[in-house]
Amino acid sequence: MHGDTFLRLDHISMTFPGIKALDDVHLDIREGEVHALIGENGAGKSTLIKILSGVQQPDPGSQITIDGRQVQFQNANDSIQAGINAIYQDLSLFPNLTVAENITLGQFKNKKIDWKESDSIAAEALGRMGVRLDPHQLLGNLSVAKQQLIAIARAISFHSRLLIMDEPTASLSFSEVETLYSIIEKLKQENIAVLFISHKLDEVFQVSDRITVLRDGKFIGCEDTARLDNNSLVSMMVGRSVTYIALNAQSNVGEKILEVKNISKKGNYKDISFALHKGEILAFTGLVGAGRSETVKALFGLNTPESGEIWLDGKKVELRSVPQALRNKIAFIPEDRHAEGLVLNMSMRDNLTISVLRNILGRGGLIDNNKADELSERYVSILSIRPSQIEKPAKDFSGGNQQKIAIAKWLVTEPDILIIDEPTHGVDIAAKTEIHKLLKDLTKTGMAIIMVSSEWQEVFAVSDRVIVMRHGRIVHEENTVTGNQELMMKKAILGV
Amino acid sequence: MNRLFERREAGVLCILLVLGIALAVYSPAFLTQVNIKNILVNNSALAIMAVGMTLVLITGGIDVSVASQMMFSATLLAEFSFLPFANPFTIVLAAIVIGAVTGSINGLLISHFNIDPIIITLGTNSIYRGIILVYTSGRWIMNLPGWFTAFSKTVGGVLPLPVVYVVLLLVLTAYILRYTSFGRAVYACGGNVEAARRAGINVNRTIFRTYAYTGVLCGIAGLVQDSILGNCQPAGSNGWEMNVIAAAVIGGTNILGGSGTMAGTAIGVLLMGVIENGLVVAHVPTYWQKLVYGVIIIMTVTIDILRKNRADAGHQLIEID
Numbered sequence: 001m002h003g004d005t006f007l008r009l010d011h012i013s014m015t016f017p018g019i020k021a022l023d024d025v026h027l028d029i030r031e032g033e034v035h036a037l038i039g040e041n042g043a044g045k046s047t048l049i050k051i052l053s054g055v056q057q058p059d060p061g062s063q064i065t066i067d068g069r070q071v072q073f074q075n076a077n078d079s080i081q082a083g084i085n086a087i088y089q090d091l092s093l094f095p096n097l098t099v100a101e102n103i104t105l106g107q108f109k110n111k112k113i114d115w116k117e118s119d120s121i122a123a124e125a126l127g128r129m130g131v132r133l134d135p136h137q138l139l140g141n142l143s144v145a146k147q148q149l150i151a152i153a154r155a156i157s158f159h160s161r162l163l164i165m166d167e168p169t170a171s172l173s174f175s176e177v178e179t180l181y182s183i184i185e186k187l188k189q190e191n192i193a194v195l196f197i198s199h200k201l202d203e204v205f206q207v208s209d210r211i212t213v214l215r216d217g218k219f220i221g222c223e224d225t226a227r228l229d230n231n232s233l234v235s236m237m238v239g240r241s242v243t244y245i246a247l248n249a250q251s252n253v254g255e256k257i258l259e260v261k262n263i264s265k266k267g268n269y270k271d272i273s274f275a276l277h278k279g280e281i282l283a284f285t286g287l288v289g290a291g292r293s294e295t296v297k298a299l300f301g302l303n304t305p306e307s308g309e310i311w312l313d314g315k316k317v318e319l320r321s322v323p324q325a326l327r328n329k330i331a332f333i334p335e336d337r338h339a340e341g342l343v344l345n346m347s348m349r350d351n352l353t354i355s356v357l358r359n360i361l362g363r364g365g366l367i368d369n370n371k372a373d374e375l376s377e378r379y380v381s382i383l384s385i386r387p388s389q390i391e392k393p394a395k396d397f398s399g400g401n402q403q404k405i406a407i408a409k410w411l412v413t414e415p416d417i418l419i420i421d422e423p424t425h426g427v428d429i430a431a432k433t434e435i436h437k438l439l440k441d442l443t444k445t446g447m448a449i450i451m452v453s454s455e456w457q458e459v460f461a462v463s464d465r466v467i468v469m470r471h472g473r474i475v476h477e478e479n480t481v482t483g484n485q486e487l488m489m490k491k492a493i494l495g496v
Numbered sequence: 497m498n499r500l501f502e503r504r505e506a507g508v509l510c511i512l513l514v515l516g517i518a519l520a521v522y523s524p525a526f527l528t529q530v531n532i533k534n535i536l537v538n539n540s541a542l543a544i545m546a547v548g549m550t551l552v553l554i555t556g557g558i559d560v561s562v563a564s565q566m567m568f569s570a571t572l573l574a575e576f577s578f579l580p581f582a583n584p585f586t587i588v589l590a591a592i593v594i595g596a597v598t599g600s601i602n603g604l605l606i607s608h609f610n611i612d613p614i615i616i617t618l619g620t621n622s623i624y625r626g627i628i629l630v631y632t633s634g635r636w637i638m639n640l641p642g643w644f645t646a647f648s649k650t651v652g653g654v655l656p657l658p659v660v661y662v663v664l665l666l667v668l669t670a671y672i673l674r675y676t677s678f679g680r681a682v683y684a685c686g687g688n689v690e691a692a693r694r695a696g697i698n699v700n701r702t703i704f705r706t707y708a709y710t711g712v713l714c715g716i717a718g719l720v721q722d723s724i725l726g727n728c729q730p731a732g733s734n735g736w737e738m739n740v741i742a743a744a745v746i747g748g749t750n751i752l753g754g755s756g757t758m759a760g761t762a763i764g765v766l767l768m769g770v771i772e773n774g775l776v777v778a779h780v781p782t783y784w785q786k787l788v789y790g791v792i793i794i795m796t797v798t799i800d801i802l803r804k805n806r807a808d809a810g811h812q813l814i815e816i817d
Contacts, residue, residue, distance in 0.1 A: 055694060077696030092691035094684055096754030105680055106695050113675045 003031025003191060007066050007084075007162060013059040014047050014217075021047040022058070025219045027212055029162055032191040034184060036204040036225070039214035040237055040430060045197050048214070049164055052195075053086040054079030080106070085155035086164040091147050093154075095140030102139050103154045125153040128190070129183050145176040152183060156192065163187065164195045169203055170425075173287040181207060199429075200455075201230060213237055234429070244461035245433065247440040248481055251464055252279030257448050258417060260299070263308030268294040269472045272308070276417065276450060279443045283463035283480070284452045285488070291472035292452045293335065296419045299450070300332035301325040326355075331415035333406050335422040335452070341406040344395035348385070348405055349376040351394050356412045379408040383438060400431025407438070418442065421452045436462045460485055504748035504800060505760045511796070512767045515774065523777045531773065533656055537648070539769040540658035541566065541721040542736060543762070546743045547669050548710030550761045553744055554673075555706050556686040556753025557606065557613040561621035562714050563736035565598045569718030571628040574637040574728035577644045584643055591719040592712050598624055599711010603704035613707075621737070628730045637728040647723035658720050665713065670758035682706060686753030742789060743768050746796050767792070 007029040014022040022044045029035055039045050050056040051064075054073035064071050066082055073079045086092075093102050100122035107121060108114065122135045131149050139147060148168060155163050169177045184194055184207055198204050204211060204225070211228060213220040213236040220236050228236075258276040263269070269291045276282050284292040297303040299310065301319045310317055312328055319325050325332070334341050342351050353360050353372045360375060362368025376390045383404045385397075394405055403423070410418065423439065424432040439449055439462060453459050459466050460480050468476035468491045476491040478484070520527040545562045552559045569591055576582055576590050598620070605616045650656045673679035681702040684692040693699050722728050741751075747764025749756030771792065775785055 053694065075696065075698075076694050080696050086694065088694065090690075092688065092694045094687035094691060094754075096687035096750075097683060101680070101683075105684055106677070106697065108680075109677055111677075113677070113680065115674075 003033065003193075005030050007193075008064070009048075009052070010063040010065070012048065012051060012062040012064075014044075014051065014056065014062075015059055021217050022051075023217045025214065025217070026222070027219075028222075029193050029195065030210075031161070032188050032193055033209045034188065034194045034196055034207050036196045036198065036208035036211045037214070038198065038201075038204060038211060038233070038237060039220075043214040043237075044217040045214060046166075047217075049086060049166060049195075049197070052079065052084055052162075052164060054084075080158055083159060083161035084164065085158055085160040085162070087148070087151045087155060087166065087168065089167045089170060091144075091151045093139055093147055093151055095138070097139060098136050099133055099139055099142070099150055100135035102150055103135075103157055105154075107157070121157050122153065125157040128156060129153060129186060144171045145173070145179075148172070148180070149183070156187070156190075160192055162193045162195060164197070166197045167199065168196070169198065169200065173289060175287070177203075201233060204233075205230075237429070244436065244457050246461050247436055248281070248460075248462060248464050251481075252443045252446075253464055254278035254280075254446065257313060258299075259311040261309040261311065263295075263298060263305035263310065265294070265298065265303060265306050267472075268303060269298070269305075269469075272298075272474055274467055274474065274477070276448050278416075278446045278448055280465065281439060281443055281449045281451055281463040283459040283466040284450065284469060285454065285456070285459050285466055286469035286475075287454075290469040292469050293421055294472070295469065296421065296450055296452055297332070299325065299417070299419060300330055302332070326413060329414070329416040331410035331413050331418050333410050333418070333420045333423070335425060341409070342394045342402060345393055347391050347393055348380070348397070349373065349390040351405055352376045352379060352390075352409050352412060355409060359412075375412060379412060382411075383408050384434075398431075400427040400434070403427055403431065403435060404438075407435070411442075415447065417448045417450065419450045419452075422454065423451060424453075424455070424458060432458070456485060456488070505757065505763055507799065508746060508748065508760065508763050508767060508796060512763060512770060515767070515770055519770070519774045519777060526774070526777045529654070531777070533650070535766075535769045535773045536659045536662075537656045537724060539765055540656075540662050540724070541717040541733075542739055542743065542768075543662045543765040544665055544713050544717040544720065545710075545736070545740045546747075546761050546765050547665050547758065548713035549740045550744045550747070550749050550756045550758065551669065551673070551682055551706050552613075552710055553741075553749045553751060554682050554686045554753060554756045555703060556689065557703065557706065558741070558751075559602065559617045559707060559710055560614060560737045560741075561598075561602060561617040561624060562710065562717075562740050563733050564621045564624035565595065565711055565714035566717045566721060566736070567730060567733055568598055568624040568628055569594045569715040570722045570728050571632060571637070571718075571730050573719055574640060574722050577641050577722075582641075584647070587644065587719065588716075591715040593715070595712040595715020595718070596708055597711070599708040599714065600704070602711065603707030606707060607700040607703040632730045634731050636730075640722060640726050640728070645723050645726045648720065658724060661716070661720060665716070666758045666762055673758065678702065678705060683754065686750075686755070739768060739789075742793050746793060748800070751797075 005028045009025065009027040012022055012025040013020065025044065025048060027048065037045055037048065047056065051058050054076045057074065064073065071082060094105065100119050103122040103125055104118040107118065119135055126133055129149065129152065131153070133146065139150060152163070168180060172180060187194055196204070196208055208225045210222060211225050211233065212222040215237060255278055256275050257278050260272060260274050263272045272295055284296060286292055294303055298305050299319060301321045301324050304320050310319055317328055319328065349372055353375060357367065360368055360371040362371060373390065380388045380390060385401050385404045385408065394402060397405065424435050439451065443449060451463060463480050466478060466480050466483070466488065467474055468488055476488060478488065525531060545566060549559060549562060572594050573587060573591055576587060602617055602620055605611060606613045648656065648658050673682065681692065681697045684695065684697055685699055685702050689699060743764040744756065744761050745751055746767055747760030747762070749760060768789065771788055772785055775782065775788065
């Protein structure tokens with residue numbers, strides 16, 4: 001079933017000033033296997049990928065051997081020449097170039113570029129994956145899922161022996177994940193190995209043959225997937241057993257605060273009606289592109305409906321702009337906290353106070369730093385943000401803590417309704433659990449929360465009620481404590 | 497055919513044609529052989545610099561020192577032309593070497609020390625210009641030798657040599673962009689620099705070469721300009737860098753990097769040349785020139801952005817049954 005080991009990494013260490021990112025790590029890859037690499041945020045997965053793809057060089061004493069010969073990767077090109085190609089989470093493609101140009105970039109080293117051959121290389125790579133696409137269209141015009149297929153096509157056209165996929169399903173919908181799985185299967189048949197990095201354990205169990213676990217930069221173990229289960233894997237990852245704790249058994253649901261009546265916007269959402277109550281967590285789920293984010297943005301004045309009504313506290317309101325939404329005590333935490341949520345170069349304090357500058361003004365209308373410090377420190381302790389240095393730039397915090405800063409930034413506005421889009425996207429299990437608990441705690445103060453989430457387990461562990469969307473419409477609504485998970489998934493995927 | 501009309505160049509070409517026809521109807525002086533020759537020759541040095549600027553802009557950089565580099569070369573070449581061993585061959589060699597030096601200094605500082613190109617080239621802009629002003633005390637260098645001015649003569653009474661140089665450099669650079677791995681690297685760096693690095697492209701070397709190549713083109717532009725004028729004014733061509741950038745941008749080069757073509761830049765230079773000439777032909781005071789340039793720049797770029805936004809909006813639509 002498995003081929004022979006062709007790539008070995010032994011005694012890999014990587015020291016950055018002050019931190020040992022990797023400490024004596026091992027990894028071996030067999031021909032044509034799917035090898036999962038897992039670990040919490042900060043476990044050293046990204047560093048290991050960078051070493052494998054030649055972007056970073058490990059400490060002396062680290063050994064990389066291919067087919068029994070010791071090699072050194074000085075740059076990305078060395079690694080590509082050795083048959084290793086990485087598909088990064090951000091895909092690392094060129095939106096300004098065509099599909100074919102993206103696939104064959106770097107194929108014609110030091111010789112005249114033959115555009116006919118370029119087209120045929122691209123067509124062949126796409127054909128091997130069973131993908132049909134016009135190779136002359138601009139990559140920037142494609143969906144993320146299609147762009148990922150291009151990244152894979154690019155990698156296999158370089159005669160790869162190992163494909164590294166970093167969180168490949170992070171921005172894919174269910175049907176797109178299925179396509180990806182079938183392509184991974186095709187790669188296996190061509191004897192191409194895949195190193196699969198994912199936060200989602202169910203995926204890891206579904207696709208991988210073996211699993212290597214890293215924790216705090218150390219090698220914890222490598223096992224056949226068949227010999228592991230959810231619990232044993234999680235305990236390898238965190239050193240303790242963690243699953244999502246069901247937080248919704250105890251409900252804080254109170255009286256109705258928001259009612260949305262038949263709002264529609266062409267191309268975005270249609271005929272949306274629902275109610276939200278004080279102390280309630282209402283989840284919006286469905287496939288990526290089902291119109292969930294588009295719908296909740298309507299409540300924050302960002303995607304104003306063309307028809308329909310929104311009622312707040314029994315009064316009809318107009319939410320045509322963000323200031324209007326803020327005046328109505330509605331806050332919105334976007335999914336992409338890097339692009340939309342945080343100013344990464346600004347300190348945590350400046351990020352926390354940017355939306356409430358009016359509250360920290362002192363004499364003469366100038367910013368009072370003491371007030372700013374006081375306010376920031378209060379929220380740092382409420383959310384237990386680590387490290388608690390308020391002067392530190394946002395970019396220096398881990399993913400989970402950045403998520404908390406993004407949440408805190410809107411909590412300072414003291415909203416009645418908090419809308420949060422994918423609250424735990426891209427953070428590790430421990431941080432997820434903490435964020436879940438935080439959301440639940442907020443409802444105790446009477447805050448109503450609308451949570452957009454693609455993760456079923458999260459929806460069923462945290463929310464009180466779930467709304468399933470498909471093609472811009474609400475197709476299903478149910479109580480998550482008593483509800484049927486399978487039925488909900490069928491509604492979202494198949495619409496039946 | 498459809499693809500052709502979707503391209504950015506097509507829009508600017510239409511503006512150019514409409515303007516040309518309007519001017520031809522308005523004034524019989526516009527569409528004469530002498531006038532057309534003047535437009536082409538007067539803008540040839542600018543066109544040569546715009547070729548380099550397009551490359552720099554595609555990588556996501558900018559070079560505001562091009563006019564200074566050109567005058568640096570022009571001044572040294574004017575002095576050089578009076579030396580005993582100066583001849584048409586050695587002076588071309590000198591132009592390339594001088595340009596390669598000024599361009600490489602820019603490229604080295606930008607790629608090696610990773611400093612923002614606008615800061616480096618603002619600095620070298622002042623330095624290159626300063627050196628020649630100190631050296632010449634601002635005095636004109638007059639009466640360049642006949643073999644030097646022969647570089648810009650008109651062959652057979654119809655074909656001005658500067659136009660030939662421009663066309664050759666445009667074609668050469670278009671070839672480099674389309675058929676060499678350096679050309680691909682230029683687009684890749686401008687599209688996504690991190691992805692370029694991960695794809696095994698030597699980003700620093702690509703950036704360095706782009707500025708060095710632009711320097712060489714500025715060196716050649718200096719030679720052409722001297723030869724056309726028959727003299728050299730060290731304080732001349734002040735502010736030309738803005739016209740060079742404008743020509744590239746009007747021709748569809750993305751100021752943020754990633755896209756741009758030689759055909760577009762050629763049309764951009766022509767459009768600016770025709771506007772300048774048209775204002776003269778139409779007896780509009782030359783003071784209007786700057787104002788009209790500004791309006792054209794904002795107009796072409798805005799139309800482009802609006803069109804792009806509309807195309808993007810089309811992609812975001814969700815299918816609702």
